[in-house]
Amino acid sequence: MTSAPTFNPPPPQVDEHVLISFPADNILLVTLNRPTSMNCISTQGHVQLASIWEWYDNTSSLRCAIITGARLPQKRAAFCAGADLKEWDSTAGRARPQAGGGFAGLSTRLGKKPVISAVHGICFGGGLEAAGNTDLVLAHKESLFALPETSRGVVAIAGLLPRLALIVGMQRASELALTGRVLSAQEAQSWGLVNEVVEGDVVERAVEVARKIAGMSPDSVIVSRAALRGAWDGVGVDVAATRVEKGIWKQLQAGPNIQEGLRAFVEKREVKWVDSKL
Structure with missing residues (x-):
């Protein structure tokens, strides 16, 4: 990683569950950092992420961003397993803070500048909703994609479902949303959900692609x-x-x-x- 550049205004304040770094000139890397919980995102995490993407769009020296999930050695990898269901259960029936941009600040984000998803491992529920609305998705070959919401009595309501029908077609979208089918990285690529399947370090590959984008006008x-x-x-x-x-x-x-x-x-x-x- 390069040394952190100076920004005015500086990046938003975040807790230890969201890491901000700058792997190359003009490139922002955001890492979901709850690997023991498969990088599920809490209500506060959504608020923090939404503020990061707003800051990114308004920081002219940044030209491309990447989002990924932290991994622990010898543990099952996850990009993001979705919402923090334990928190959801504990706060059922109570109002929770709302973040702009949907799940992870991304699932309904319009934004101004591109975001790349660097997926390694599980990309389920809200994780898929967030990745599905980013501009490119790169996935490690061992990654898995699914919308398991219906098995938990909830719905993938963060914005992906209508987009999914446009991306993969109504029948395939129905199969994902209604049956909870799990797709391999290769299947997700063949369906049009993934741009590239990566055998090595998916973040390194995402930085390569981000450099290419950052080198354009x-x-x-x-x-x-x-x-x-x-x-x-x-x-x-x-x-x-x-x-x-x-x-x-x-x-x-x-x-x-x-x-x-x-x-x-x-x-x-x-x-x-x-x-x-x-």
């Missing part, structure tokens, strides 16, 4: 992501495309990075991006 990444995210809004392809073209695309055209990218191409030199103002 930060303005272009933000606008391209906004255009892709329009698919979730249910407004139709033409409306979603027009909204981006008449909105944030105009801001990109007025910024310095489009000029730098074109000039570097003409001059046959290395491009030098500046932090995005979008």
Whole structure:
């Protein structure tokens, strides 16, 4: 890991269950750190994570983020096994603090900049809801994916279900949500839930991919992501495309990075991006 850079404002205050680090220039790594509980997330954890993603979006020097789960040697690995069901049971019937962005601050997050899920081990319930709404999912070959909520009398209500039908199709989505079927990493890739299955260190591979994203125009990444995210809004392809073209695309055209990218191409030199103002 590189030494932690200085930010203004600094990262949000979090407890020992959420770790923040910076494995490379312009890249944020968030690690769920409850490995003895399979990195399930408490109510307070959701609030902390939502504040991290908001800070990330508003910190111009950061261009890509990764989320992963801590592991213990000789223990079953988990990206995130979902909600803290013991806490849920103990607080049933009482109001709990609500975090923006859904489960882990991610399952309904719109956001501005990309997040990569680096999955090693169990990715169940809310863990899958969070990963399913990130921009890329890389999974270690031993990872498993499932929505077991119906076996516990609850529902995967954090935002994934309608998205899942778009990602994998209604029938496959139904199989996951209604039967609790467990998918291997390879099956999840074949269904379109996972971009890449990794044999080695999945975080190292995620950093490689994040470096590639961070090496692109930060303005272009933000606008391209906004255009892709329009698919979730249910407004139709033409409306979603027009909204981006008449909105944030105009801001990109007025910024310095489009000029730098074109000039570097003409001059046959290395491009030098500046932090995005979008």
